[in-house]
Amino acid sequence: MNIIVCVKRVPDSESRITIAGDSVDTQGVKFVLNPYDEFAVEEALKLKEAAGDGSVTVLTLGGDDAKETLRTALAMGADQAVLLKGEPSVDGLGTAEKLADAIRDRDHDLVLFGKQAIDDDNLQVPAMVAELLDVPCATVVVELKVDGGQVTAKREVEGGHEIYTFATPAVIAAQKGLNDPRYASLKGIMQAKKKPLEEIDVGDAESKLEIITMTPPPERSAGEIVGEGSDAVPELVRKLREQAKAI
Amino acid sequence: MSVLVFAEQRGGELRKAALEAVTAGRQLADAMGGDLAAIVIGPPGIAAAADALSRHGADAVLVAADDAFASYAPEAFTGVLKSVIDGRSPKVVLFTASALGKDLAPRVAAQVKAGLASDATQIFMEEGRLVALRPAYGGKVIQKVGFMGEPAIASLRPRSYAATEAPRDAQVEELTPDLDPAAQRTRVEVEAGVQKERPDVAEAEAIVAGGRGLGGPEAWQMLEELADALGPNTGLGASRAVVDAGWRPHSEQVGQTGKVVSPPLYFAIGISGAIQHLAGMRTAGCIVAVNKDPEAPIFKVADYGIVGDVAEVVPRLTEEIRKLRSGG
Numbered sequence: 001m002n003i004i005v006c007v008k009r010v011p012d013s014e015s016r017i018t019i020a021g022d023s024v025d026t027q028g029v030k031f032v033l034n035p036y037d038e039f040a041v042e043e044a045l046k047l048k049e050a051a052g053d054g055s056v057t058v059l060t061l062g063g064d065d066a067k068e069t070l071r072t073a074l075a076m077g078a079d080q081a082v083l084l085k086g087e088p089s090v091d092g093l094g095t096a097e098k099l100a101d102a103i104r105d106r107d108h109d110l111v112l113f114g115k116q117a118i119d120d121d122n123l124q125v126p127a128m129v130a131e132l133l134d135v136p137c138a139t140v141v142v143e144l145k146v147d148g149g150q151v152t153a154k155r156e157v158e159g160g161h162e163i164y165t166f167a168t169p170a171v172i173a174a175q176k177g178l179n180d181p182r183y184a185s186l187k188g189i190m191q192a193k194k195k196p197l198e199e200i201d202v203g204d205a206e207s208k209l210e211i212i213t214m215t216p217p218p219e220r221s222a223g224e225i226v227g228e229g230s231d232a233v234p235e236l237v238r239k240l241r242e243q244a245k246a247i
Numbered sequence: 248m249s250v251l252v253f254a255e256q257r258g259g260e261l262r263k264a265a266l267e268a269v270t271a272g273r274q275l276a277d278a279m280g281g282d283l284a285a286i287v288i289g290p291p292g293i294a295a296a297a298d299a300l301s302r303h304g305a306d307a308v309l310v311a312a313d314d315a316f317a318s319y320a321p322e323a324f325t326g327v328l329k330s331v332i333d334g335r336s337p338k339v340v341l342f343t344a345s346a347l348g349k350d351l352a353p354r355v356a357a358q359v360k361a362g363l364a365s366d367a368t369q370i371f372m373e374e375g376r377l378v379a380l381r382p383a384y385g386g387k388v389i390q391k392v393g394f395m396g397e398p399a400i401a402s403l404r405p406r407s408y409a410a411t412e413a414p415r416d417a418q419v420e421e422l423t424p425d426l427d428p429a430a431q432r433t434r435v436e437v438e439a440g441v442q443k444e445r446p447d448v449a450e451a452e453a454i455v456a457g458g459r460g461l462g463g464p465e466a467w468q469m470l471e472e473l474a475d476a477l478g479p480n481t482g483l484g485a486s487r488a489v490v491d492a493g494w495r496p497h498s499e500q501v502g503q504t505g506k507v508v509s510p511p512l513y514f515a516i517g518i519s520g521a522i523q524h525l526a527g528m529r530t531a532g533c534i535v536a537v538n539k540d541p542e543a544p545i546f547k548v549a550d551y552g553i554v555g556d557v558a559e560v561v562p563r564l565t566e567e568i569r570k571l572r573s574g575g
Contacts, residue, residue: 121366127357158446212393227554236553
């Protein structure tokens with residue numbers, strides 16, 4: 001089974017984000033493989049292992065620093081990597097077009113994504129790539145089975161699940177809970193350095209949205225400590241009722 | 248047509264967020280000096296939803312009713328919307344940022360080559376230009392984005408607008424979608440599970456969220472009781488640590504790699520307040536924190552805090568709220 005996994009380099013979720021002009025100040029920020037993409041890489045490796053043949057290719061659109069992210073996925077066990085050199089778009093469509101163009105030319109049964117990148121939180125690119133490739137797609141997937149070209153994907157919805165079935169080739173976007181991503185072993189990290197990493201200049205993706213401003217969310221000032229222990233509860237309930245009018 | 252709103256239904260009933268989106272659409276149509284149409288796609292009989300849509304400000308209601316639309320059918324829904332957008336050229340199309348809307352909006356945007364602002368909390372005209380506010384980085388920043396080209400598409404985060412009546416005498420138009428069977432490649436089955444009695448955290452009026460400070464999954468019994476005392480629209484939330492430990496399902500996780508929420512009332516019980524958690528709940532109306540550590544970062548964003556043992560404070564809180572409720 002041949003699988004393409006699309007990944008993104010993002011600031012770690014523990015980072016404090018500061019704003020410089022209309023973008024994020026990346027100084028001192030630790031960048032990681034997007035956490036949801038780890039589930040996608042893991043799932044691809046498991047599917048390939050179960051199939052006993054095929055390859056896992058990791059693909060990203062970004063700058064030179066995205067190579068580090070690709071190496072992380074290679075260290076987990078992916079076979080090869082492709083860096084599409086160019087800037088992602090503000091909205092998802094431009095990025096999806098660049099990725100779809102690259103995927104179209106490559107042999108694949110499945111294209112996996114994380115359900116969203118935790119930087120722009122667009123949650124758009126996987127479904128858009130599927131539409132552009134004209135293949136079926138399931139997003140926010142928590143369980144996946146692939147058997148003889150038939151895909152069964154369980155996706156999370158409010159208060160329950162939907163089960164999608166369709167044929168490959170297809171696009172799947174992974175939600176947390178799909179699996180437990182493996183850690184890269186030392187051997188994996190060493191091997192990753194020798195695995196093929198292809199670079200292609202594709203130019204910047206076209207944006208249909210423009211960021212006008214970026215601002216921090218409204219500050220919340222600390223309120224009051226009502227008291228200590230359960231004796232403080234009646235006073236808290238009174239304040240919630242009378243002051244905050246919240247209950 | 249100036250503004251088109253996709254009015255989401257589930258099981259033949261309009262969702263609350265659908266009326267919120269219609270309200271946002273009405274305000275936008277007024278600001279643009281244009282008209283508002285709502286489209287509802289659902290099972291036979293769904294035309295009955297037109298009343299509520301009209302009452303909330305739709306000038307026209309488009310109805311696509313078919314057995315095939317009883318549950319979400321991604322390709323079919325995308326096809327219906329694409330043909331309506333291609334045929335009637337709305338300037339703006341609004342979706343709800345629900346599980347369905349987050350899947351459908353990007354498909355439609357890709358089909359009609361439109362810019363999509365996901366999870367917007369506001370959309371409005373500013374100096375003659377359509378702009379939207381949306382949180383990014385898990386709520387750590389707010390982006391103001393401008394649209395380039397038409398149509399502009401946005402999905403609206405539930406609870407960002409209060410559904411408001413603005414009665415119109417809407418014309419109802421039944422659509423007869425011409426669905427290509429070959430394009431319907433996905434078979435969707437809605438999992439017959441237990442009926443969940445609590446709302447999803449993204450839609451709840453109040454959230455009782457627990458963290459590692461609760462000690463173990465058995466402590467959720469206590470949170471369930473507090474949630475019950477608060478009322479039927481109370482959801483249960485969890486910190487990432489608790490979800491990673493397997494105590495609670497990921498669907499309850501609040502924070503950057505979970506859900507970003509803004510209910511009127513949020514209880515953080517035994518949650519210390521990691522950056523990624525605070526980003527996900529800091530826009531809640533009123534935040535109450537209970538934690539044994541007076542230095543916990545959660546107290547820096549909480550409106551009210553109690554320092555103490557959750558096992559003592561929470562049952563007392565439940566009892567006092569029950570008392571208040573029964574006393575009127």
